[in-house]
Amino acid sequence: xxxxxxxxxxxxxxxxxxxxxxGGGSPYIAKLRCxxxxxxxxxxxLIALEELDDDSLVMTLGGIGAPTVSxxxxxxxxxxxxxxxxxxAFAGRQVTALMSSEIGGGNALEPMITAAAADLPVVDADGxxxxxxxxxxxxxxxYGHHSTPAALADEHGNVVLFQKAVSEVWYERLARSCxxxxxxxxxxxxxxxxxxxxxxxxxxxTVSQAINIGRLVLRANREHVSAIPLICAEEAGVHLIxxxxxxxxxxxxxxxxxxxxxxxGIGAHAGxxxxxxxxxxFLTFERDGTVEVCVPDLIVILDVDTGHAISTDLLRYGQRVxxxxxxxxxxxxxxxxxxxxxxxxxxxxxxxxxxxxxRPVPVQSLSILPEESP
Amino acid sequence: MIRIGIDVGGTNTDAxxxxxxxxxxxxxxxxxxxxxxxxxxxxxxxxxxxxxxxTDVGLVVIGTTHFTNAVxxxxxxxxxxxVRLCLPAGQCLPPxxxxxxxxxxxxxxxxxxxxxxxxxxxxxxxxLDLPDLQRIGQDIRHKGxxxxxxxxxxxxxxxxxxxxxxxxxxxxxxGATITVSSAMGQLGLMERESATILNSSLHALARRTVASLxxxxxxxxxxxxxxxxxxxxxxxxxxxxxQFPVLTFASGPTNSMRGAAFLSGLQEAIVVDxxxxxxxxxxxxxxxxxxxxxxxxxxxxxxxxxxxxxxSIGLGGGxxxxxxxxxTDVGPVSVGYRLTGEALVFGGRTLTATDIxxxxxxxxxxxxxxxxxxxxxxxxxxxNVIAQRLADAVDRxxxxxxxxxxxxxxxxxILMPERLAGLEVRRPAxxxxxxxxxxxxxxxxGEVDRICSxxxxxxxxxxxxxxxxxxxxxxxxxxxxxxxxxxxxxxVPLAYLRGNATRVRVKVVGDRVF
Numbered sequence: 076x077x078x079x080x081x082x083x084x085x086x087x088x089x090x091x092x093x094x095x096x097x098g099g100g101s102p103y104i105a106k107l108r109c110x111x112x113x114x115x116x117x118x119x120x121l122i123a124l125e126e127l128d129d130d131s132l133v134m135t136l137g138g139i140g141a142p143t144v145s146x147x148x149x150x151x152x153x154x155x156x157x158x159x160x161x162x163x164a165f166a167g168r169q170v171t172a173l174m175s176s177e178i179g180g181g182n183a184l185e186p187m188i189t190a191a192a193a194d195l196p197v198v199d200a201d202g203x204x205x206x207x208x209x210x211x212x213x214x215x216x217x218y219g220h221h222s223t224p225a226a227l228a229d230e231h232g233n234v235v236l237f238q239k240a241v242s243e244v245w246y247e248r249l250a251r252s253c254x255x256x257x258x259x260x261x262x263x264x265x266x267x268x269x270x271x272x273x274x275x276x277x278x279x280x281t282v283s284q285a286i287n288i289g290r291l292v293l294r295a296n297r298e299h300v301s302a303i304p305l306i307c308a309e310e311a312g313v314h315l316i317x318x319x320x321x322x323x324x325x326x327x328x329x330x331x332x333x334x335x336x337x338x339x340g341i342g343a344h345a346g347x348x349x350x351x352x353x354x355x356x357f358l359t360f361e362r363d364g365t366v367e368v369c370v371p372d373l374i375v376i377l378d379v380d381t382g383h384a385i386s387t388d389l390l391r392y393g394q395r396v397x398x399x400x401x402x403x404x405x406x407x408x409x410x411x412x413x414x415x416x417x418x419x420x421x422x423x424x425x426x427x428x429x430x431x432x433x434r435p436v437p438v439q440s441l442s443i444l445p446e447e448s449p
Numbered sequence: 450m451i452r453i454g455i456d457v458g459g460t461n462t463d464a465x466x467x468x469x470x471x472x473x474x475x476x477x478x479x480x481x482x483x484x485x486x487x488x489x490x491x492x493x494x495x496x497x498x499x500x501x502x503x504t505d506v507g508l509v510v511i512g513t514t515h516f517t518n519a520v521x522x523x524x525x526x527x528x529x530x531x532v533r534l535c536l537p538a539g540q541c542l543p544p545x546x547x548x549x550x551x552x553x554x555x556x557x558x559x560x561x562x563x564x565x566x567x568x569x570x571x572x573x574x575x576x577l578d579l580p581d582l583q584r585i586g587q588d589i590r591h592k593g594x595x596x597x598x599x600x601x602x603x604x605x606x607x608x609x610x611x612x613x614x615x616x617x618x619x620x621x622x623x624g625a626t627i628t629v630s631s632a633m634g635q636l637g638l639m640e641r642e643s644a645t646i647l648n649s650s651l652h653a654l655a656r657r658t659v660a661s662l663x664x665x666x667x668x669x670x671x672x673x674x675x676x677x678x679x680x681x682x683x684x685x686x687x688x689x690x691x692q693f694p695v696l697t698f699a700s701g702p703t704n705s706m707r708g709a710a711f712l713s714g715l716q717e718a719i720v721v722d723x724x725x726x727x728x729x730x731x732x733x734x735x736x737x738x739x740x741x742x743x744x745x746x747x748x749x750x751x752x753x754x755x756x757x758x759x760x761s762i763g764l765g766g767g768x769x770x771x772x773x774x775x776x777t778d779v780g781p782v783s784v785g786y787r788l789t790g791e792a793l794v795f796g797g798r799t800l801t802a803t804d805i806x807x808x809x810x811x812x813x814x815x816x817x818x819x820x821x822x823x824x825x826x827x828x829x830x831x832x833n834v835i836a837q838r839l840a841d842a843v844d845r846x847x848x849x850x851x852x853x854x855x856x857x858x859x860x861x862x863i864l865m866p867e868r869l870a871g872l873e874v875r876r877p878a879x880x881x882x883x884x885x886x887x888x889x890x891x892x893x894x895g896e897v898d899r900i901c902s903x904x905x906x907x908x909x910x911x912x913x914x915x916x917x918x919x920x921x922x923x924x925x926x927x928x929x930x931x932x933x934x935x936x937x938x939x940x941v942p943l944a945y946l947r948g949n950a951t952r953v954r955v956k957v958v959g960d961r962v963f
Contacts, residue, residue: 104639108541144569147638148602152541188541230538230574258568395845 076126076196079119079286082446084109084184086289091183092384093288093306094281096373098356099180099206100142101386104149108188117191121199122172123440124279127270131171133198133277134162134267135215136189137182139227139250140260142388145181151230154262155189158228161236162264165224170267174198176213178281179206179356180386185262197282199440204278204404205373208355210250211243212416214406215268218276222246222265229257278404280438284310290444292382302382303397311434312401315360315367316344317379320394333358333422334387341379341395351376351398353387358421360398369423371408371416372431373401402431450507454889455491456704456882457484457513460725460786461860463885464491466499466506474499475882477860479786484515484658488665496669503670512678512704512888515658516651516694520552520748525654527596528557529646530589532582532618534565534601534610538574544600544642549749556650559594561585565610566602570942573610574602582614586621596649597622600630600642606941606952626652632693640744640753647750648695655694659687676891680756681936682707682737683894683958698747699756702729704887706738706757709856711890712877718854719846719872721839722883723861725767726783730842731759733856735934755937762842766861767792768802770831777830779805779838793819802864805831812863832866840870858883894936895922896956902948908940915955928959 079087088106091099109119127133136155138145163169173186173193178201190197202213210222223240227250235253240246254261268276288306295302307314322337333354340347349362357374359366368374376385379395407416408430418426451473456463462480466473476495481487488511496503519525531544544560545553563582564575589597597618601611608631615627630645659677666675679685680699690697702722709720716736722729732739738757745756763781767788771778779802784791791797793804794815800823806812808820808828843855855872857865858880865874879886897918901911920933937956942949 104542107546111542111546141569143636147636148566148568148574149535149539149638150541151537151539232537258574393847 076120076122077441077443079121079187081110081113083286083443084113084119084187086286086293087183087282089289089292089383090285090287091178091180092386093292093375093377094183094204094285094373095179095206095384095386096356096375097353097385097387098208099177099182100138100145102181102184104145105138105181105184105188109184109191112188112191118194119187119191120196121282121441122196124198124200124274124277125440127172127198127273129269129271129274131270132166132168132267133172133174133270133273134159134170134264135174135176135186135202136262136264137176137185138260139263140254144259148230148258148260150262153192154228154230155185155264156192157232157234158226158262158264159189159193161226161228161234162224162267165236165238166267170195171270172196172198174273174277175201175282176215176265177201177203177206178278178285179203183282183285198273198277199282200273200277200279201281202277204281204407205371206356207416210247212420214278214412215272215276216243217412217415218272218406220266220268220272220276224266225250226264227253227257227261229261233257276406278406280440280442283441283443284438287444290446295382303377303399306382307399310401311432312399313431315398315400316340316347316349316362317342317395317397318344318349320390320392320396323390323392336390338396338398349398352423354421355387357387358418358423359426360400366426368400368431369418369426369428370421371403371412371428373403375399375401400431402433405433451501451505452508452510452889453492453495453506454885454887455488455509455511456701456884456888457487457511457515458701458884459514459518462487462491463882464495465879465882465885465889466495466501467886467889472879472886473501475879475885477881484661485665485668488662489669492665492669492671504672506671506673508673508676509666509671510676510678510684510888510891511662512700512884513658513697514701516655517698517701517747519651519654520647520750523551523555523748526555526650527653528559528594529596529598529650530559530561530592530594531642531646532561532563532585532597532599532614533642534563534577534599534614536562536564536575538566539602539638542639545646547639547751548643552748552750556646559589559592561588565614567604567607567610569603569606571603571607577610577613579617582617583621586618589618589625590622594622595625596652597625597627598630598642598646598649599627600638600645602638603636604629604631605634605636605641628652633695634755635753637744637753640751643750644695644752644754647747647752648693651694655691659691663687678704678888678891680754681894681958682887683892695754698754701884702731702757702759703738704884705729705858706731706733706887707736707890708883708885708887709733709858709877710736711886712858712879712883713854713856713875715854715856715875718856719843720856720858721843721862721865722859723857723864724765724859725788725861726763726765726785727761728764728839728842728861729759729761730846731757732846760842760845762838764802764835764838764864766801766803766864770800770802770805772827772830777827777834779831779834802831802835802861805835806863814863835864836866836869839865843872844870890960892958893923893926893928893961894956894958895919895924895926895928896954897922898952898954900950900952903951904949908951911951911953912938912940912955915953916957919955919957923957923959927961929962930959933957933959
């Protein structure tokens with residue numbers, strides 16, 4: 076267990092945006108809320124998966140809804156706590172720790188706000204190791220956990236409990252329509268799982284991983300060097316290309332509304348052309364007619380100068396970007412996982428998932444880089 | 450019509466007299482601490498230079514960085530009460546939570562959260578609590594605050610809550626100036642609210658400044674209308690400038706880019722405006738500055754203004770040269786307005802970029818004899834550093850490998866080489882006064898913002914009708930019909946109203962008939 080401070084949260088927001096692979100929503104508001112909690116004297120404590128008892132109760136919690144609503148209708152503040160208490164009342168048991176369902180984007184930080192208020196620890200793990208667009212696309216769900224009973228809370232004090240949905244897809248549909256009625260954004264808490272299941276099915280050490288990525292970007296900015304080689308070295312990543320966006324179009328492909336970015340190499344990559352297909356997140360990277368990287372491996376687009384993530388809504392013509400590929404966790408590479416989060420699940424028929432070489436050393440829980448360079 | 454464009458910068462004030470498309474006179478005088486005196490000096494000098502009578506002038510347009518600088522330097526800001534209509538939502542982060550501490554301190558922490566505000570479809574989050582607003586008004590009055598900012602959740606979709614709250618506070622706090630966030634633009638509560646607070650805190654300064662500018666113009670014997678230039682390069686009348694000083698925040702870069710387009714006759718170009726301390730680089734597309742798509746920071750505060758996509762590097766005529774053995778650098782430190790005292794060519798002791806330009810034979814300024822003894826190798830290395838930094842900056846702006854001309858403007862553009870990264874460089878006549886020329890050629894706009902029912906008409910027809918209305922307004926304000934283009938067009942469905950109601954907003958701009 077270790078306490079996170081404001082600087083850790085700053086780094087986490089940067090790293091979470093990078094692991095969002097273009098999606099996941101901006102962590103900006105959640106970051107400010109975590110920092111406010113720390114200034115009030117609340118604690119944000121990070122606990123390793125290994126530290127959890129098998130019989131402990133771990134609950135995922137986060138924001139649900141449209142990002143355009145959440146930047147306008149800021150939360151009341153107690154939504155997460157009310158969802159947590161509703162779950163505990165229904166289960167008749169206290170929750171031991173909270174966890175993020177996706178480390179990519181704003182929901183990396185959402186559980187910390189509620190955990191700080193309830194004085195619970197947050198698990199150094201999540202359900203994706205990146206960001207995915209739908210609720211059933213989590214490792215905890217893929218490996219047998221059901222999201223219901225689930226609770227949704229709004230700013231007025233309404234709490235809606237979904238006692239049982241017959242499938243994850245049904246829960247997704249029920250929750251979405253409830254969120255619209257709640258004004259387009261709400262806080263959701265999914266069914267608590269056992270510590271045993273979390274240890275088996277959650278992607279480990281991803282909070283540490285995101286903080287470390289953020290640390291490297293901040294360090295690079297401070298020392299006026301490029302963050303890209305630092306991130307690649309830390310993450311066993313591949314620096315695919317430095318490029319300029321020369322076209323950006325959105326169209327239908329296999330029944331899905333997708334976007335495509337045309338890229339032209341710059342600097343050492345001058346003369347080469349590539350493209351990236353995205354839905355909510357970046358799905359494939361293609362060069363010379365060959366798909367070199369595809370989902371669930373991570374395709375990350377960074378500002379070539381600052382090393383900060385560029386999300387799909389901020390992409391624009393003429394931007395100079397660095398594109399990296401980072402290997403996803405082995406939990407996303409099994410046949411069961413690929414059926415839910417592989418290329419076919421995104422309508423990319425004919426694209427085979429050819430995994431990147433895995434990272435040689437897994438991230439260690441709670442192994443956070445020091446704030447200053449050594 | 451004869452008109453005068455004036456750019457009041459931090460260091461110099463430039464003024465031009467234009468008659469139609471002809472530039473009749475250009476002058477540059479040092480900016481003075483006394484706004485009226487500085488303006489009068491520039492006006493009388495440019496009138497004399499053009500040999501025209503004050504009464505011949507039909508229009509004065511002033512571009513000023515006064516209000517941006519006040520925010521950046523945290524000066525002349527009024528303590529401001531902030532009333533957010535949001536409860537029970539919106540409590541998790543108070544207003545100004547992400548502001549730099551010194552700016553927050555300058556504006557004070559007079560924050561009130563109360564009920565009101567709308568959902569995304571315009572339905573109320575909660576009704577306004579009138580007694581609570583009365584109590585807030587009394588408290589503001591008791592504290593003696595003269596500036597109020599009101600922000601309501603989803604007010605760009607439905608602004609009644611803000612308007613009603615403003616009416617109550619106007620009665621409760623006589624004489625207070627009030628800005629409502631729906632007048633400040635788009636969705637994104639924190640950014641819109643921050644812009645609203647900055648606007649309110651600048652009210653007192655705006656009132657004084659606009660009065661000083663009007664007085665300076667009148668005391669020079671001019672009887673014509675006075676306008677300020679705003680972020681999108683259009684005219685802002687003096688009364689609107691008093692109410693919305695933040696709308697002038699980006700007028701500097703906008704004027705210099707529009708002036709560069711006018712002087713060079715180019716519609717597509719990269720404009721490099723080299724000043725004393727910094728260089729601003731932006732892209733001109735169809736004669737207009739390309740707009741930024743992300744949040745723009747002003748004085749460390751995130752806002753969501755529409756502003757030109759301009760980025761700055763720390764290189765200008767006053768940039769100081771550092772030479773440490775293997776590493777030669779120019780800037781970012783600059784002697785700024787002290788250039789005429791500190792540069793070698795002016796008899797000073799600091800080696801600056803201007804000295805390099807003179808030593809290299811690019812320009813003839815001051816006394817060239819003062820730099821004759823400089824090491825040729827050093828001059829060459831500095832020249833390469835300057836060219837490389839400008840080339841990198843220009844390359845960042847290019848959208849395609851197709852060649853695009855580079856237009857160099859601003860007093861420091863003597864630093865610009867003849868060719869840059871293989872691109873042709875143009876340095877048009879009067880390049881140093883591009884800002885003032887941009888102000889003089891400011892366009893006029895017309896805007897329609899109304900709620901229509903889409904039961905009897907299609908969305909396309911509603912937009913077309915609004916566009917026609919906006920065009921009529923622009924033409925009435927003096928726009929040439931053929932020059933009018935649509936700059937903003939949006940429709941927001943208002944599900945809370947019956948009859949398929951939609952808010953339709955269209956803004957057009959056009960060149961003035963001169």
